[in-house]
Amino acid sequence: MAQRGRTGPTMRCMKRLLRARPADYVLAISVAGASLPLVGKHLKPLGGVAAIGFWGARHTPDFLSTTARDWLTPGINEVRREERARTHEVSAAALRGIVSTDALAVEWPEPERTPPVWSALRHRRHLHRSSVRYGDDQGHTLDVWRREDLPAHPAPVLVFIPGGAWVHGSRTIQGYALMSHLAEQGWVCLSIDYRVAPHHPWPHHIIDVKTAIAWARANVDKFGGDRNFIAVAGCSAGGHLSALAGLTGNDSEYEDELPEGSDTSVDAVVGIYGRYDWEDRSTAERARFVDFLERVVVKRSIDRHPHVFRDASPVARVHRNAPPFLVVHGSRDSVIPVEQARSFVERLREVSRSLVGYLELPGAGHGFDLLDGARTRPMAHAIGLFLNQVHRSREQFAKEVI
Structure with a gap:
């Protein structure tokens, strides 16, 4: 034996x-x-x-x-022009019933012809402090974005989580248009770096995200932020991490490395072209993705450790007390097909008691916020409307309770 x-x-x-x-x-x-x-x-x-x-x-x-x-599709250029022209209309329709009619009536930003990545330096005018430590690891650093003339009262806070297929977690370039827009409106934004595979396999990623959220709850007031209102947002892998963090706030799982008494709850989540299901292998694309997770990110077999993949799937962690969600995805995303977002939103709307918004941008692909100026500014505006609405509702509720 x-x-x-x-x-x-x-x-x-x-x-x-x-x-x-x-x-x-x-x-x-x-x-x-x-x-x-x-x-x-x-x-x-x-x-x-x-x-x-x-x-x-x-x-x-x-x-x-x-x-x-x-x-090879005849007339594809005309189709793309029509899809881009519908960005404002589709964005406003996605927020109708969530955001007030007056807020939707405010003038929306004009689309840009140049890729947003070319405007990175212009957006950095609101970068207030760089490379602030939020944890013990040398990779635990974040940037603080805010206006220099921030009002005296505490500002709502957004923690932005960059994407990179769980193998690249750098805050450089990503989220600049969104954070610049929110900073202009009086928000404090924290853009984080986090540990990634293959050197740091799952779940180091989500542990770092929760560490950053706990740090914000304890320290963001030093930069004018409100400890009592923390939202999270992210693109691609960052969208997945944002959703998972939002659905597992103050859950003991993934929080063993945090100081006792840490608060990892969030007040709103924005997922931008994220991957919300780590289990499904029903299509060739999804089977290839799970194979990538097994070999590179998780370094475990889904057949031998199914709970690891299920626990890491936001769609499997939805509950009735989930925070408000806004999910943004492009209809022509060839990296993470739009069906991921649709099924996740459907599940949220079935179970959650909170607001659930869904903005599907016609014709947009993966990484559109870096490459497609026609959609990036309206998207940032729509996210700002959603987050400001959630923040106002939270403030109003707090006043009524008092």
């Missing part, structure tokens, strides 16, 4: 080696190299590069097929 027990792990190891692909060996070597003394920190970026390459290889077939189909 003892011999058989020793054989089990050996056989499993052999099977893993037989199933391994070249990318798996590259990732394993990079992770091992990063742990070496002295030279390890210089080798660490290789793991991220390998992981991003692995992620890109998974999505290239869908991207190429979608691009080719668009090129």
